[in-house]
Amino acid sequence: MKTVKQNVTNYLLRHVQVMLFSLGRLWRQPLASLMTVVVIGIALALPAGLYVLLKNIEQVSSQWDDAAQISLFLKQDKTDVQAQILVNKLTTWPEISAVNFQSASQSLEEFRQLSGLGNLLDTLPSNPLPAVVIVHANSDNLRADAMNRLLSLLDALPEVEQTQLDMEWLQRLRSINDIGQRGISILGLLLSLSVLLVIGNTIRLAILNQESEIRVIKLVGGTNTFIRRPFLYTGFWYGLLGGTFAWLTLLSTMSLINGPINQLARQYESQFTLAWLSGSMMLILLSTGMLLGVMGAWLAVGRHLSAIEPR
Amino acid sequence: MIKFTDVYKRYTDRHEALSGLSFQLAQGEMAFLTGHSGAGKSTLLKLIALIERASHGQVLVNEQNLTRLPPSKIPYYRRQIGLVFQDHNLLHDRTVFDNVALPLVIAGENNREIGRRVRAALDKVGLLNKERNLPIALSGGEQQRVGIARAVVNRPPILLADEPTGNLDPDLSRDIMHLFEQFNQVGVTVFIASHDLDLIQTMPYRQVILQKGRLAQQAER
Numbered sequence: 001m002k003t004v005k006q007n008v009t010n011y012l013l014r015h016v017q018v019m020l021f022s023l024g025r026l027w028r029q030p031l032a033s034l035m036t037v038v039v040i041g042i043a044l045a046l047p048a049g050l051y052v053l054l055k056n057i058e059q060v061s062s063q064w065d066d067a068a069q070i071s072l073f074l075k076q077d078k079t080d081v082q083a084q085i086l087v088n089k090l091t092t093w094p095e096i097s098a099v100n101f102q103s104a105s106q107s108l109e110e111f112r113q114l115s116g117l118g119n120l121l122d123t124l125p126s127n128p129l130p131a132v133v134i135v136h137a138n139s140d141n142l143r144a145d146a147m148n149r150l151l152s153l154l155d156a157l158p159e160v161e162q163t164q165l166d167m168e169w170l171q172r173l174r175s176i177n178d179i180g181q182r183g184i185s186i187l188g189l190l191l192s193l194s195v196l197l198v199i200g201n202t203i204r205l206a207i208l209n210q211e212s213e214i215r216v217i218k219l220v221g222g223t224n225t226f227i228r229r230p231f232l233y234t235g236f237w238y239g240l241l242g243g244t245f246a247w248l249t250l251l252s253t254m255s256l257i258n259g260p261i262n263q264l265a266r267q268y269e270s271q272f273t274l275a276w277l278s279g280s281m282m283l284i285l286l287s288t289g290m291l292l293g294v295m296g297a298w299l300a301v302g303r304h305l306s307a308i309e310p311r
Numbered sequence: 312m313i314k315f316t317d318v319y320k321r322y323t324d325r326h327e328a329l330s331g332l333s334f335q336l337a338q339g340e341m342a343f344l345t346g347h348s349g350a351g352k353s354t355l356l357k358l359i360a361l362i363e364r365a366s367h368g369q370v371l372v373n374e375q376n377l378t379r380l381p382p383s384k385i386p387y388y389r390r391q392i393g394l395v396f397q398d399h400n401l402l403h404d405r406t407v408f409d410n411v412a413l414p415l416v417i418a419g420e421n422n423r424e425i426g427r428r429v430r431a432a433l434d435k436v437g438l439l440n441k442e443r444n445l446p447i448a449l450s451g452g453e454q455q456r457v458g459i460a461r462a463v464v465n466r467p468p469i470l471l472a473d474e475p476t477g478n479l480d481p482d483l484s485r486d487i488m489h490l491f492e493q494f495n496q497v498g499v500t501v502f503i504a505s506h507d508l509d510l511i512q513t514m515p516y517r518q519v520i521l522q523k524g525r526l527a528q529q530a531e532r
Contacts, residue, residue, distance in 0.1 A: 007419075013421075013422070014416075213402050216402060216413075217413065217417065220389065220390075220413055220414045220417060221386045221387065221388075221389040221417055222417045224386075310360075311362065
């Protein structure tokens with residue numbers, strides 16, 4: 001009598017053998033297998049790559065969160081003293097974390113330095129620039145609706161001629177980012193479907209190729225489970241290898257653009273560094289590949305295996 | 312061991328391959344199934360191997376009623392029957408050893424047992440030294456012997472053969488038939504479809520003769 005332990009060992013051993021056997025099959029047709037793997041790899045790399053891109057954009061925009069500021073241009077007739085009273089008042093507002101004041105003459109000085117039009121400015125009869133109060137929003141009030149509420153409050157102040165939110169473009173970027181995220185989800189779904197179909201079709205061809213072999217196995221008492229197994233493992237390998245290919249593609253793409261990105265970041269005096277594929281991302285990529293592979297194989301085997309019966 | 316009771320087999324085109332066939336084979340018996348081409352020999356074997364099902368009537372094999380056997384049980388049923396074909400039905404991308412091992416692998420035997428039994432079967436058919444070869448490297452007679460080794464490797468109680476000597480010259484055919492006799496002598500029920508009458512007449516076994524899907528006569532020797 002065989003013991004349970006022996007049976008389990010036998011069973012696992014058989015699985016490992018079938019696994020290696022199906023890998024061997026792929027190996028014996030290197031070109032055809034490679035093409036399938038590359039197709040799967042590209043289909044997986046595309047959404048994953050876009051996802052990484054999006055992550056990086058998010059990372060960049062999060063660095064600019066503390067740049068969420070509103071410039072208040074004061075009316076020309078307000079004196080520096082009046083402006084200082086306003087500043088003191090604003091500092092007490094709970095929505096506001098910090099307030100900076102820049103007087104009209106400071107504005108002129110700054111403009112003179114940055115524009116290089118110093119001599120021209122000297123010919124002007126009076127300072128055309130307004131005094132500016134720069135308000136930094138509290139970090140709890142960075143969301144668009146809170147910012148807009150604060151903006152309208154500030155806009156209503158009698159001393160203020162005009163307000164300008166320096167965040168608007170950032171919010172737009174965030175919105176675009178949101179759209180991008182959905183787009184990538186849809187793209188990922190569609191490409192996953194195509195991986196499923198590619199693997200399904202490849203397995204279907206493999207089944208047709210081995211039709212006579214399947215007949216023989218059925219004749220000598222092979223169950224459907226037994227016949228299905230190598231095809232499922234073939235799907236597994238396609239998925240795993242495709243996932244690996246996708247990962248390597250992304251990795252090499254990123255190392256190619258890493259240099260120029262760092263250079264660009266330095267030019268903008270940014271601390272930005274490219275966010276790479278994380279370990280968990282790699283695991284997700286590989287396991288998605290494996291899952292799609294096995295599922296595609298399962299669909300193909302389910303459809304075509306029962307049609308093959310001994311004659 | 313094998314019992315047909317009033318068995319009919321009709322195909323969709325109203326062609327009746329077997330009509331009201333009744334006969335039986337005792338356990339441990341060896342018999343030949345003969346008749347002209349198209350007499351229904353292959354159909355009869357297919358009914359026993361459950362490749363086809365009877366349209367009407369009862370087929371009992373090894374005390375199992377095949378009319379009632381659900382499809383999911385068919386693989387396990389077939390493991391009780393060794394099948395030998397005219398065209399061998401070997402897997403050409405696997406070695407002789409792997410071909411013979413197939414029924415044992417399917418049954419989930421462990422590697423040690425597989426090695427032992429495959430070599431015993433190959434020894435029996437005289438091909439022990441060819442276990443590493445691919446079937447394509449063997450002669451027709453040798454390929455047929457690999458087929459026989461595969462059919463008997465899991466020691467089935469019944470051995471069916473469909474024209475096993477169809478492509479072989481008389482000397483090789485006699486060797487093959489002798490092999491079947493040896494399995495019969497250790498208790499296996501053997502049923503061989505053949506139209507090699509010259510060879511069959513020289514052997515002391517019953518003939519089940521089919522004529523247009525009916526039993527013509529059973530010649531006892």
